[in-house]
Amino acid sequence: MNIKALLLITSAIFISACSPYIVSANPNHSASKSDENAEKIKNLFNEAHTTGVLVIQQGQTQQSYGNDLARASTEYVPASTFKMLNALIGLEHHKATTTAVFKWDGQKRLFPEWEKNMTLGDAMKASAIPVYQDLA
Known part of the structure; x- marks a missing residue:
């Protein structure tokens, strides 16, 4: 197939994909x-x-x-739904893995359980907001 025909077909597909979809x-x-x-x-x-x-x-x-x-x-505030969505997006886009460790920065946290290095699974169990903020 020549280049002009291929470009014409590709353009037609893209233009039709952008057309409004009208349902009666x-x-x-x-x-x-x-x-x-x-x-x-x-x-x-x-x-x-x-x-x-x-x-x-x-x-x-x-x-x-x-x-x-x-x-x-x-x-309502998104609460833990943010954590789940953020974790899924991080995993899908290879920004995190199930074994990667998020390093604690040494700052005092709201809960002592958050004051340590954690994997994504650890963060999920502890509901550790700082890990999810770091991931975002």
Whole structure:
């Protein structure tokens, strides 16, 4: 295949990939499907004997599911979810390994358990924020 044809095909693929994706769906179908999903998710929370809400944002549209929908209006700090996500990103991008040791800098920490060298696993067990800050 010659270069011009290859460039033309590649350009067409990239341009079509950047085009807006327009979906025209039956609004009654999606509403009933959404209601069905909302009921299923609510039942899952009830069966687990807990309360909660799952918020899904797609573009400018936001939908809440669960048995405590008011909870979605309350802001919370990310807490340990930051640590898990940060660890996964660090592992995926080879910024850390399961055996790499994060050196303690000698500074006094909030908890004595944080005042030592740690692997990512040690940091996870101790919930050692300084290790995750170092990784970030």
